Amino acid sequence: MDKQVTAAVAAVAGTRATVRADGDRIGVVLDATGLSAPERDAMEAAVKMAAPGARVIVTAERQARALIAVASGKGGVGKSTLAANLAIGLARAGRRVGLVDADIYGPSQPRLMKVEGTRPDAIEKQLIPVATPHGVPILSMGQLVAPDQAIAWRGPMAAGALGQLVEGAWGAADTLILDLPPGTGDVQLTMIQKYRPAGAVIVSTPQDLALIDARRAIDLFAKAGIPIIGLVENMAGYACPHCGTVSDPFGRGGAEAAAAELNIPFLGRVPLDIAIRTASDAGEPPAARDDDRIFAPIAAQVAGWLQDR
Numbered sequence: 001m002d003k004q005v006t007a008a009v010a011a012v013a014g015t016r017a018t019v020r021a022d023g024d025r026i027g028v029v030l031d032a033t034g035l036s037a038p039e040r041d042a043m044e045a046a047v048k049m050a051a052p053g054a055r056v057i058v059t060a061e062r063q064a065r066a067l068i069a070v071a072s073g074k075g076g077v078g079k080s081t082l083a084a085n086l087a088i089g090l091a092r093a094g095r096r097v098g099l100v101d102a103d104i105y106g107p108s109q110p111r112l113m114k115v116e117g118t119r120p121d122a123i124e125k126q127l128i129p130v131a132t133p134h135g136v137p138i139l140s141m142g143q144l145v146a147p148d149q150a151i152a153w154r155g156p157m158a159a160g161a162l163g164q165l166v167e168g169a170w171g172a173a174d175t176l177i178l179d180l181p182p183g184t185g186d187v188q189l190t191m192i193q194k195y196r197p198a199g200a201v202i203v204s205t206p207q208d209l210a211l212i213d214a215r216r217a218i219d220l221f222a223k224a225g226i227p228i229i230g231l232v233e234n235m236a237g238y239a240c241p242h243c244g245t246v247s248d249p250f251g252r253g254g255a256e257a258a259a260a261e262l263n264i265p266f267l268g269r270v271p272l273d274i275a276i277r278t279a280s281d282a283g284e285p286p287a288a289r290d291d292d293r294i295f296a297p298i299a300a301q302v303a304g305w306l307q308d309r
């Protein structure tokens, strides 16, 4: 296909346009979801200019897009790591996934997804998600502010910026993973109420304290009427970097027992493994590897949940 035409169309319509061969003509499918009639007409005209003679089809159905919140009761438990790996795992399981990094206090998805330093373009103020090498486009708070700038936003500002991310030009994505800020304060509650995720995945470490925090996170979703998809126990057991043996310095089974007690599904354990940290820091989350046996089963359960709901 004519690469120049594809590039010219992308320049005016971003990810809203899909260019394909249509017999001996070129066909462009334009997703006008969310555009006003004048905006849609203007974009259609621009695409026709960019691809003279092409058949342009404008679609505007609302995508049935499921938003999945990844949350934790406190910071540093591996919520962002899980969100990145879950997004990649779901994409590998056949879903069209986008990743929204709403962690205003420590947006780390650009690094995890290997697009550090990128900034999203915008069309008519709508942000265009940034493609990543892992097949999961992202929009991150980290792309909207300088990396070393402390983000101490008040609730309404944070919610406004998050709106721009969630309402980006996600095109055909059927699933959005939302990496929430840690904690259970007003910022989180506002976000949950405003964007009403289809379900939530809670991340906790095995320690009692983290579990108490996790219970608070579960409570927050329960209050808002959002179903809990399940609990993931991170840093569960220590994987020896030399022999691979997993030991349990913090005990074993606490999170699983807590999940049973709270009547929510237990989605699995992720060991504390230096390889997970180094791979994630290098922008190569383990879920992107064919031999991943840790995140794939967790993603499969979330995919199953999405299918059955």
Ligand SMILES: Nc1ncnc2c1ncn2[C@@H]1O[C@H](COP(=O)(O)OP(=O)(O)OP(=O)(O)O)[C@@H](O)[C@H]1O
Pocket: 072, 074, 075, 076, 077, 078, 079, 080, 081, 082, 103, 106, 108, 182, 234, 235, 236, 270, 271, 272, 273, 274, 275, 276, 277, 278, 280, 281
């Ligand atoms: N299972 C694991 N094994 C080893 N290191 C891990 C594991 N999970 C997360 N980490 C590391 O722990 C650190 C914190 O993880 P991460 O940023 O995902 O946590 P978070 O809960 O999102 O934190 P924050 O509160 O800053 O948003 C990172 O350096 C990450 O690479």
